[in-house]
Amino acid sequence: MTKLLTALHCSILLLAIGGCMSTVADTNEPVAAVVASGDANKQALERAASELLFGRQIRFSATAFTDSSRVSIEKNQTRDGQGLPLNGRELQAEVIVFSLWKQAEQCWLKREDTEKQVLVEGVDCQSI
Amino acid sequence: MRHIYLGLLVSAVLTGCGGGGGGSSTAGSNPTPSQPDGRWQQGVFEPSTDFEAKCEVVRTHLDINGNYYPDEQGSEEDEKLWLRSWSHETYLWYDEIIDRNPANYASPQSYFEVLKTTAKTASGANKDNFHFYESTDDFEAYSQSGTQTGYGINWRFIASAPPRDIRVTSVESQSSAGLAGVARGDKLIRINDEDVINGNNVDFFNDALFPAEENSQYSFTFERVDGSEVTFNLSSGVFEQSFVNNVAILATDSGSAGYVRFDGFQRPAQTPLIEGFQQFVDANVSDLILDLRYNGGGLLAMSSQLAFMIAGEQQTAGKIFETLQYNDQFPSDNSATPFYTQEIDWERGVLTNNRLPTLNLERVFVIATDNTCSASESLMNSLKGIDVEVIQIGGTTCGKPYGFVPTDNCGTTYYTIQFQGVNDKGFGDYADGFKPTETPLYDDELLGCVVADDFTQPLGDTNEGMLSATLARLNTGSCPLNASGVAQTSVKTKAGNNLLSELSVFDPNNRVLLQNNRIYLPIKDQADD
Numbered sequence: 001m002t003k004l005l006t007a008l009h010c011s012i013l014l015l016a017i018g019g020c021m022s023t024v025a026d027t028n029e030p031v032a033a034v035v036a037s038g039d040a041n042k043q044a045l046e047r048a049a050s051e052l053l054f055g056r057q058i059r060f061s062a063t064a065f066t067d068s069s070r071v072s073i074e075k076n077q078t079r080d081g082q083g084l085p086l087n088g089r090e091l092q093a094e095v096i097v098f099s100l101w102k103q104a105e106q107c108w109l110k111r112e113d114t115e116k117q118v119l120v121e122g123v124d125c126q127s128i
Numbered sequence: 129m130r131h132i133y134l135g136l137l138v139s140a141v142l143t144g145c146g147g148g149g150g151g152s153s154t155a156g157s158n159p160t161p162s163q164p165d166g167r168w169q170q171g172v173f174e175p176s177t178d179f180e181a182k183c184e185v186v187r188t189h190l191d192i193n194g195n196y197y198p199d200e201q202g203s204e205e206d207e208k209l210w211l212r213s214w215s216h217e218t219y220l221w222y223d224e225i226i227d228r229n230p231a232n233y234a235s236p237q238s239y240f241e242v243l244k245t246t247a248k249t250a251s252g253a254n255k256d257n258f259h260f261y262e263s264t265d266d267f268e269a270y271s272q273s274g275t276q277t278g279y280g281i282n283w284r285f286i287a288s289a290p291p292r293d294i295r296v297t298s299v300e301s302q303s304s305a306g307l308a309g310v311a312r313g314d315k316l317i318r319i320n321d322e323d324v325i326n327g328n329n330v331d332f333f334n335d336a337l338f339p340a341e342e343n344s345q346y347s348f349t350f351e352r353v354d355g356s357e358v359t360f361n362l363s364s365g366v367f368e369q370s371f372v373n374n375v376a377i378l379a380t381d382s383g384s385a386g387y388v389r390f391d392g393f394q395r396p397a398q399t400p401l402i403e404g405f406q407q408f409v410d411a412n413v414s415d416l417i418l419d420l421r422y423n424g425g426g427l428l429a430m431s432s433q434l435a436f437m438i439a440g441e442q443q444t445a446g447k448i449f450e451t452l453q454y455n456d457q458f459p460s461d462n463s464a465t466p467f468y469t470q471e472i473d474w475e476r477g478v479l480t481n482n483r484l485p486t487l488n489l490e491r492v493f494v495i496a497t498d499n500t501c502s503a504s505e506s507l508m509n510s511l512k513g514i515d516v517e518v519i520q521i522g523g524t525t526c527g528k529p530y531g532f533v534p535t536d537n538c539g540t541t542y543y544t545i546q547f548q549g550v551n552d553k554g555f556g557d558y559a560d561g562f563k564p565t566e567t568p569l570y571d572d573e574l575l576g577c578v579v580a581d582d583f584t585q586p587l588g589d590t591n592e593g594m595l596s597a598t599l600a601r602l603n604t605g606s607c608p609l610n611a612s613g614v615a616q617t618s619v620k621t622k623a624g625n626n627l628l629s630e631l632s633v634f635d636p637n638n639r640v641l642l643q644n645n646r647i648y649l650p651i652k653d654q655a656d657d
Contacts, residue, residue, distance in 0.1 A: 049270075053192050053270065054189070054190045054191065054192055054193075054194050055189060055190075056192055056268050056269060056270055057269040057270065058269075058270040058271065059270070059271040059272065059275070059277060059342070059366045060271075060272045060275075060366065061272050061275050061365075061366045061367060061368050062365065062366065063368070064272055071272055071273075072272070072273045072395075072475060073270045073271060073272055073273060074270065074271070074273050074395065075267065075268065075269070075270055076266075076269045076270065076271050077276075077394075078260075078262060078266070078267070079424075083282060083283065083424070083499075084424030084425070084499060084501050084502075084526070085392075085424050085425055085426060085501075085502070086258075086260055086543065087531070087532065087534065087543065088424050088425025088426065088501050088502020088503055088504075088528055088531075089425060089428050089502045089503055089506065089528075089530075089531035089549065090393075090425075090426055090427050090428060090503075091428060091531070091533070092477070093395050093427055093474045093477075095273065095395065095474055095475050096270070097475055114193065114194075
C-alpha cells in the first residue's frame with residue numbers, strides 16, 4: 001500500500017512537473033508585445049532603449065509600442081531657427097528598429113540590428 | 129531587390145574622438161593676436177589622416193554600437209590642423225579659404241568658423257550660409273522616426289525685430305497645440321505675461337518657443353485672424369508629424385488637378401505619398417499642384433521617387449535625377465542619383481519590387497516660399513533638367529543646392545559644404561533660390577507668379593491665396609492681378625534676412641547660428657552694431 005501510495009504520489013508529482021514544464025515551455029516562447037499608453041511605460045521603454053544605444057538620449061512618442069511591437073528611430077533632425085532641417089539633402093536614412101517581446105511574463109526590448117535585448121523593468125506587456 | 133546607392137560619403141562619419149563637444153555657439157571667431165605659429169606652415173597641408181582622432185580630451189564613453197571612439201591623446205592644435213586639412217581636402221570651395229594661422233583662434237570650433245569662403249552670391253548674400261557644428265553627443269541623440277519635440281506648432285517669423293510678427297503656419301493635429309485648438313494664422317502676442325511683440329526677454333522666448341524637453345508648460349496668447357484674443361496653456365511633448373497633407377482632387381477648366389501639401393522628405397512620408405499619387409492616377413488627373421511651401425528637404429532618394437512619380441518612365445529613362453559634384457580634388461567621387469522607380473525599404477536600405485505610380489506629366493505647379501529648401505529644390509531642378517515645365521507660384525526658394533556629410537572629430541560634428549547637386553543638364557547654380565517670374569531670363573528663374581503666403585485661410589482651401597493663384601494660373605495661363613498683394617512682407621529674400629537682428633537666425637555679421645531650432649542671439653539694438 002505504501003508502495004502504491006508512493007507510486008501514485010510520484011505519478012502525480014511527475015504529472016505536475018510535466019504540467020509545469022509544459023507551461024514553462026509555452027511562456028518561454030517569446031511573443032511580440034505591446035504596452036498600454038502611459039508616462040511610466042514610455043519612460044521605462046526610453047531607459048531600456050537608451051541602454052541598448054549605450055547611453056544615447058532617445059525619445060518615443062506617447063503611442064510608441066501601444067499599437068505595434070516595432071518602433072523605428074532615427075537621429076534627431078537638427079533644425080535651424082526657421083525650423084528647416086540643417087541637413088536638407090540626406091544621402092542615407094540611418095534607421096534603427098526596436099521590437100518589444102513578452103517572454104515568461106517579462107517584457108524585453110530588442111535592438112534589431114545588434115540583436116541585443118534588455119529587460120524592461122516595471123512594464124506590463126500584452127502579447128499580440 | 130537590388131541595393132540602392134544613395135550617394136558617396138566623402139570621408140568617414142564618426143571617426144572622432146575627444147571630449148564633450150560644445151554645440152553651435154556664438155563663440156567669436158576673431159583671432160587672438162601674436163600666438164606662436166606651432167606646426168602651421170602657410171600653404172602646406174598635411175593629410176587630414178595625420179591629425180584625425182588626435183584629441184585634446186579623449187572620449188571614454190562608448191559609441192552607439194558599444195565600441196570605443198578611435199581617440200588618441202593629442203592636442204588642441206591637432207584638432208585645428210585636422211579641421212584645416214579636412215576642409216582643404218573636402219570643402220567645395222577649398223581654394224577660397226584664407227589659410228589663417230590656427231594658433232590665433234581660441235578653440236577648434238572658432239577656427240572652424242573661418243574655414244569657409246567669404247565670397248558673395250549675385251544677390252549679395254553670403255555664398256556659404258550653411259556652415260555648422262554641434263556636439264557629437266547631440267548629433268547622436270535619437271527620437272522615434274517622424275516625431276518632434278514641441279507643441280506641434282510650425283512658426284513663421286514675419287518680423288523678428290520689435291514689433292515682432294510671429295504667426296502659426298500649421299499645427300500638427302495630434303499635438304498639444306492641435307488638440308487645444310491653435311490654428312493657422314494665429315499671431316503670437318504674449319507668452320505667460322511677457323509681451324512677445326515688443327518685449328526684450330529673448331532667452332525666455334527661446335525657451336518657450338523651442339522647448340528642448342518634454343512637459344515644458346507655457347501660456348500662449350494669440351490674436352486670431354478675426355481679431356479676437358485667445359489663450360492656450362500648452363505642454364511640450366513628442367508628437368508624430370504628418371508630412372503628406374490635404375490630398376485632394378480639384379476641378380479645373382481642363383479636367384482635374386491633384387493637390388498635395390508635402391512638408392518633408394522624411395521616411396514615414398513614403399507610404400502616404402505613394403497612396404496620394406495612386407489616388408491621382410486613379411482619378412486620371414491632368415495636372416498636379418505640389419505644395420512645397422514648408423518643405424525644407426530631407427531624403428534625396430525620396431525626392432527622386434517623387435520626381436519619377438510626376439514625370440513617369442518615358443521622360444526619366446536614361447536620365448539622371450541629380451549628380452553630386454565634389455571639389456576638383458575628388459572629381460571621381462561625383463555620384464549620380466538616378467530616378468528611383470520603386471518603393472524603398474528604408475529599414476534595409478533597398479528598393480522593393482513595388483513600382484511607383486506615375487502621372488507622366490509634362491508640367492507641374494509648385495507652390496514655394498523661402499522655406500522650400502534643399503531636397504525640395506533638387507526636385508524642382510531635376511524636373512527642369514528633363515524638360516518637365518516647373519511653374520512656380522509663391523516666393524523665392526531658400527537657395528541650397530549644396531550638401532554635406534556631417535563628420536565627427538574629437539566629440540564635435542562638423543558640417544561643411546562638400547558637394548553641389550546638378551541636374552541632368554549640369555545645372556545647379558541657384559544659390560539665390562529659384563524665383564518665380566512671368567518672364568524668366570536666367571536659369572534660376574522659373575515661369576510663375578509671385579504670391580505671398582495667405583494666413584487668413586486654411587491650407588488646402590481653394591480660397592487660400594497661393595492655391596487660389598495657382599488655380600487661376602492653371603486655368604487662365606496668367607497670374608492673377610492681385611497675386612502679389614497679400615501679406616507681401618512674408619515673402620523674404622535672403623538679403624532681407626540679413627537685416628533682421630532679434631529673434632533671427634542671422635546675426636549682424638551675417639553668420640548663421642543655428643542649433644536644434646534655438647536662436648542664440650543676444651538681444652541688442654540695431655543701433656549698437
